[in-house]
Every structure is written in C-alpha cells, then in structure tokens.
Amino acid sequence: MSDVQRSGCPINLTLEVVGDKWSLLIIRDLMFGNRRHYRELLGGSEEGISSNILADRLKTLLAAGIISREDDPSHKQKGIYSLTERGIELLPILAQMAGWGYKYLPVSEELGIRAKLLMDGGPRMWAEFMDELREIHLGVKKRRKAGPSVGERLQAAYQKIVAANKARTSNA
Amino acid sequence: MSDVQRSGCPINLTLEVVGDKWSLLIIRDLMFGNRRHYRELLGGSEEGISSNILADRLKTLLAAGIISREDDPSHKQKGIYSLTERGIELLPILAQMAGWGYKYLPVSEELGIRAKLLMDGGPRMWAEFMDELREIHLGVKKRRKAGPSVGERLQAAYQKIVAANKARTSNA
DNA sequence: CAAACTGCTTGCAAAACGAAAGCAGTTAGA
DNA sequence: TCTAACTGCTTTCGTTTTGCAAGCAGTTTG
Numbered sequence: 001m002s003d004v005q006r007s008g009c010p011i012n013l014t015l016e017v018v019g020d021k022w023s024l025l026i027i028r029d030l031m032f033g034n035r036r037h038y039r040e041l042l043g044g045s046e047e048g049i050s051s052n053i054l055a056d057r058l059k060t061l062l063a064a065g066i067i068s069r070e071d072d073p074s075h076k077q078k079g080i081y082s083l084t085e086r087g088i089e090l091l092p093i094l095a096q097m098a099g100w101g102y103k104y105l106p107v108s109e110e111l112g113i114r115a116k117l118l119m120d121g122g123p124r125m126w127a128e129f130m131d132e133l134r135e136i137h138l139g140v141k142k143r144r145k146a147g148p149s150v151g152e153r154l155q156a157a158y159q160k161i162v163a164a165n166k167a168r169t170s171n172a
Numbered sequence: 173m174s175d176v177q178r179s180g181c182p183i184n185l186t187l188e189v190v191g192d193k194w195s196l197l198i199i200r201d202l203m204f205g206n207r208r209h210y211r212e213l214l215g216g217s218e219e220g221i222s223s224n225i226l227a228d229r230l231k232t233l234l235a236a237g238i239i240s241r242e243d244d245p246s247h248k249q250k251g252i253y254s255l256t257e258r259g260i261e262l263l264p265i266l267a268q269m270a271g272w273g274y275k276y277l278p279v280s281e282e283l284g285i286r287a288k289l290l291m292d293g294g295p296r297m298w299a300e301f302m303d304e305l306r307e308i309h310l311g312v313k314k315r316r317k318a319g320p321s322v323g324e325r326l327q328a329a330y331q332k333i334v335a336a337n338k339a340r341t342s343n344a
Numbered sequence: 345c346a347a348a349c350t351g352c353t354t355g356c357a358a359a360a361c362g363a364a365a366g367c368a369g370t371t372a373g374a
Numbered sequence: 375t376c377t378a379a380c381t382g383c384t385t386t387c388g389t390t391t392t393g394c395a396a397g398c399a400g401t402t403t404g
Contacts (some may be wrong), residue, residue: 006218006219006220007217007218007219007280007283008218008278008279008280008282008283008284009200009217009218009219009273009279009280009283010269010270010271010272010273010274010277010279010283010284010287011196011197011200011266011269011270011273011287012197012218012219012273013273013277013278013279014269014270014272014273014277015193015196015197015269016193017277019191019192019193019196020191020192020193021187021188021191021192021392024183024187024191025183025184025187028181028183037350037351038350038351038352039349039350039351042351045179045181046178046179046180046181046184047178047179047181047184048178049393050392050393050394050395051351051352051353051393051394051395052352052353052354052392052393052394053391053392053393054352055351055352055353065276075349075350075401075402076350076400076401076402077349077350077351077352077399077400077401077402078350078351078401079350079351086272086275086276089272089275089276090272092268092271092272093265093268093269093272094183096264096265096268097182097183097186097187097265098182098183098186099182099264100182100186100258100261100262100264100265101181101182101183101184101185101186102182103258103261104237104258104261105182105185105186105189106180106185107180107181107182107185108179108180108181110180111179111180111181111182112180112182115182115183123295193361209381209382210381210382210383211380211381211382214382221362222361222362222363222364223362223363223364223382223383223384224361224362224363224383224384224385225360225361225362226383227382227383227384228360228361230383247370247371247380247381248369248370248371248381249368249369249370249371249380249381249382249383250370250381250382251381251382
C-alpha cells in the first residue's frame with residue numbers, strides 16, 4: 001500500500017484505494033454480512049483472510065475514509081467498524097461486480113442468489129439498501145417502508161437456498 | 173495470478189479475474205483510449221505499466237475471455253486486441269468506479285471530465301456506448317443515431333479541457 | 345482462577361511486482 | 375541493399391507484497 005499516485009484518472013485513483021483482492025471483500029462483509037468486529041471479519045467469510053492482511057486493509061480503509069472505527073462499549077478491547085458515507089457509496093460498484101460475476105463466472109448457487117436479486121432490483125433497490133446501510137452504520141433515521149427491508153430480503157433468500165440444499169444433501 | 177478459487181461468491185470471483193491494479197486500466201484504455209496494439213497499451217497511458225506486467229495481464233484477460241487477439245494484416249508482428257462481449261460488459265463497473273473516484277478522490281480536471289459525463293449520462297448512456305464498443309470490437313452493425321457518438325462526445329470534451337488548460341498555461 | 349476470547353503484531357518463506365535490458369523478427373526509408 | 379527504427383514480447387534481478395503460523399498483552403466468562 002504505497003501512497004504513490006500514478007495518475008489523476010478517477011478509475012486509477014479508485015483502484016489505488018480498493019483495487020486489491022481483499023478490500024472490497026471486507027466491505028462486502030460489512031455491507032451484506034453484518035460483520036462489524038475484527039474477529040467476525042477475520043473468520044466469517046469463506047475466503048479466509050489472514051489476520052495481518054486484515055489489519056493492514058482496515059488501516060488503509062480507515063485512512064481512506066471508507067470505514068470508521070469506534071470502541072465497543074460492551075467490551076474494552078472490541079472495536080466496531082462502520083461504513084462511512086463514501087464506503088456505503090461503493091455499493092453500486094459491488095453490485096455491478098456481483099452482476100458481472102453472476103453472469104459470467106462459476107458462481108455457487110447459494111452465494112449467487114443475492115447477486116441475482118440485486119441485479120433484478122436495479123439501481124432503485126441499491127438506493128434503498130444504501131439508505132438501510134446509512135441507518136445501520138451512520139445512525140441516520142430512515143422512514144420505514146412497508147414489508148421486509150432489502151437486507152432482510154437478501155438474507156432470507158440466501159437462507160432459503162442454504163436450507164433447500166441442506167435438505168437435498170441429507171436426503172441423498 | 174494463481175488459479176486457486178477462494179469462494180463461489182460472485183464478487184470474489186470477479187475480483188479474482190480483474191481485481192488487481194492493472195487489468196481494469198488496460199480495459200479502460202481499450203474502451204476509452206482506442207488502444208488496440210501492445211505498444212499503444214504499453215506507452216499510451218499516464219500510469220506507465222511495465223512490459224512484463226502488461227504481457228502477463230493480456231494473457232490472463234485472454235484466458236478469462238475478456239479480450240481477444242488477432243493478427244494485424246498490416247504488420248506480421250502486430251496483434252490487435254479487442255474486447256469480447258463480456259469485456260464490454262465490464263463498462264458499468266468502470267463507470268461506477270469512475271463516478272466514485274470523481275466524487276471522492278483528487279481527480280485531475282482533464283481526466284475527470286469523462287467520468288462526469290458518464291455519471292450524468294447514466295445507464296442509458298452506458299448502454300449506448302456499449303453498443304458502439306460492440307461495433308468497434310465485435311464488428312456488430314449498429315443503427316446510427318443522429319449526432320456524435322458517445323465515444324466522440326467523451327473525446328471532444330476531454331480535448332476541449334486539454335486545449336483550454338494549454339492556453340491558460342501558455343498565457344501565464 | 346483458569347480458560348477462552350479480544351484485536352492485532354511478528355517472523356519468515358513464497359509469490360508477485362516492476363524497472364531495465366535484451367531479442368528475434370519485420371518494416372520503412374535512403 | 376543496407377540500416378535504423380519498430381514489432382510484441384521475454385529475461386534478469388532486486389524490491390515489495392502476500393500469507394501462514396505463532397504469539398502477545400489485556401479482558402471477559404464460568
């Protein structure tokens with residue numbers, strides 16, 4: 001993570017901040033996985049990030065103003081990581097990446113369902129989800145819509161597939 | 173560039189293919205810079221990619237089916253690199269990255285103008301530009317719209333700023 | 345009072361990166 | 375016809391990044 005700037009191109013600058021193999025996965029887990037503590041981020045995802053890499057990326061993301069950190073009142077050593085507004089606004093990038101990967105790469109059924117829902121929902125759904133993230137991470141009050149939130153819908157769809165697949169394999 | 177798969181998550185899989193500091197810049201140059209030959213890609217952009225890295229990334233992108241390569245009839249050693257359909261469909265990711273970078277990072281005026289136009293144009297403009305890319309890179313005939321193409325408009329806006337800034341500095 | 349858990353650091357080997365030079369062939373100009 | 379410039383890369387080698395494993399000081403739980 002050097003701080004040498006290669007060019008003033010917006011795509012290049014964005015890549016210099018989040019253009020590595022881990023940063024966006026950490027943000028994904030903050031967004032979709034409800035992981036807010038170091039240990040949750042460390043062990044929660046399937047990819048298995050190393051502790052030193054995670055620590056380094058969290059520093060970088062903090063320095064870039066994409067996440068923030070505050071102490072957890074319930075435990076003197078715990079920190080709570082939150083997305084900032086600019087972190088939340090990375091959602092469309094993640095959504096487009098998810099959509100492209102879903103379309104062209106060998107995505108697992110379980111992990112692909114959220115991508116599909118986000119694609120089908122389009123920018124309108126993304127905006128609603130970003131509002132929910134603002135409520136969760138920034139404490140911004142949101143006027144509640146009727147029915148389950150986007151986050152809940154994504155989670156429910158994921159759980160449904162997991163349950164269905166578990167039933168299938170245990171029956172076989 | 174190992175071929176170990178970390179997880180079946182669509183975002184992760186996408187990052188495994190284009191989640192490094194150079195691949196998306198190469199694609200950017202193919203899309204917006206009209207660079208189609210190795211030497212053009214090597215020297216054209218401000219970032220200055222090394223020849224070995226460029227060669228490696230071109231191989232990776234070829235293997236991933238994001239670009240294709242054919243011989244240039246005008247020169248026995250030249251190859252012409254083109255975007256495939258799945259390469260062209262990376263545009264929304266680049267556009268979102270450009271938009272985010274434009275909003276939050278110290279983008280230069282000259283290199284930021286395209287990002288701004290793409291943001292303002294939105295998905296509709298992206299779709300039109302993708303159609304133009306299909307014509308250029310895939311040879312797909314496009315029904316011509318009236319007026320300049322998206323590519324031409326982006327280029328013109330960029331040139332205008334370059335000219336304006338050149339005039340300013342030479343007058344100073 | 346011990347065991348488990350907290351965020352994170354350290355050591356070290358392996359892999360990736362990147363600048364520079366080089367190379368076999370091709371082409372353009374004199 | 376000879377040469378200089380150009381073609382798409384490859385090779386070499388020093389530096390940086392990655393990533394596994396272990397460790398650590400402090401905190402909380404039972």
